[in-house]
């Protein structure tokens with residue numbers, strides 16, 4: 413049996429983020445209200461902005477280059493709480509209505525990864541999309 417989920421997510425800067433209390437190196441970047449589970453955005457990396465509404469992501473397809481760090485930004489223009497969850501990568505951004513949050517992601521494997529809003533019912537209502545990780549050109 414091949415090991416599932418071979419894609420590696422490199423959590424730049426954030427290190428080992430877990431529920432076991434604050435363990436950051438004390439280098440808090442300018443706050444964007446990130447929850448503990450999102451890796452900090454990396455200064456200088458390109459940014460991809462994703463808008464959440466009821467009930468859709470815009471755009472519903474994101475394209476990034478393999479091995480390249482990008483900052484994903486979730487902008488919640490809806491009236492409800494939403495998140496951006498890429499379960500295959502263990503990546504989650506959350507945003508209250510009118511808020512935004514950003515996190516860095518680096519995917520080391522070419523492929524297509526589904527993202528959803530993990531609030532019950534939201535994915536079924538249309539809050540899904542695909543992160544396409546393309547080979548280096």
Ligand SMILES: [Cu+2]
Nearest residue numbers: 494529531534
């Ligand atoms: Cu949602």
